[in-house]
Amino acid sequence: MLELTTLIVAASDSDWPGWLLAAGPVGAASFYWAVWMAYRNTNKSHSYERETEVVVSNMTGGDVKVGENNGTRNRWIQGRNDDKPRQRL
């Protein structure tokens, strides 16, 4: 395993495809996880946020530009949570 790590570290600063060596561990773990979820379904629950009958009225609010975030390497806004409605703030 140590050799593997050394190989990966050595590989990362060139175009040598050393990252391929992660295929074994990643593949085994992904397969294990996928089968476990298909059988045990521990990540499933009723999506009440979307499936409950809801009527919204009097929607008000604002979208005000307050600044810029230029030159960032992040694909998404820092601390994005619009996809986690159950997480209390």
Place this chain on the structure above:
Amino acid sequence: MLTTGVSDIDEQASHIVTIKCQGCGAEVVINTESQLQARCHWCRQTLSQQTQIPNGAVPDAVLPFHLTHAQAVEQVRKFANKRRLFALKKFKQEFTPENVVGVYMPYLLVDGNAHADIAGFGEIKTRQYQRGSDNNKTTYYDADVYQVTRSFDFTVDDLTIESSSARANQNTKQNTNNVINTILPFDTKNAVRYDANYMGDFTSERRDLNVEEVMPVAHSQMLSIARQKATDSTRYDRGLRWESEALELKGTRWVAVLLPVWLYSYYEKKSDGSAFLHYIAVNGRTGETMGSIPVSVPKLLLVALTIGTVLEGIAIAIVANF
């Protein structure tokens, strides 16, 4: 306004009794007129009349079964057959889908009227570019940052909340109650006024949570709904970071209801002596099915490691010949 049934079961329904299961402690409601030898719908232990406990509150409404026993057997069989390869050997040997039983599960339905205030920040991408040498490029983004606020009224209709404390525990490390939660929703609009005659051959479970006790759950679920509605009203291609949320509940209306679930249970005895209950649950109205099938961990590990070894072999061959 509260319309939850709080009166005791009346004399005419004296054949409806509640029994504490000596196997697993569940409080099972049975109809003694049609069931002489009732079994616990959770652990399948035979229920003894000796351990009778007082009946709980009478439910307000019941949603009768629509799916037949035969249809439920078929759903359970289909669900398990798709998951045979890595299933525990003992589970496959003992698999008897005909053992699926009809259970009226207690829920509280909530209609709510609320006001929500949600605020945070959103970003819109203005530019995307790459920097660095040819074979070591990094992608950068420019974005405009917006302060986002949403304030609105909303009503929810028939939000459905578990009202049996044992079933409300959704810790997937301890139980598989989450699979019963997953087969929601039900067409609760078609529920009828409760009548003990609907019990027939089915069992039921005593409701032991009252409105006060499930209020925090209802509040949190309504807040989640509000967050989802706030998000739905925006368009930020780099997403949002909500930072504050507030819900003002103006009014709620509650109905205690029994909902029809076909339940297949399997008691897994682990090598360390502990036990774990797996369920396959079928919605007694829509047929939606969800379950937990015990996994043979050694078998799954072996196959996962084999796949990993093959992939690693290919990877090493490619890297070595690069």
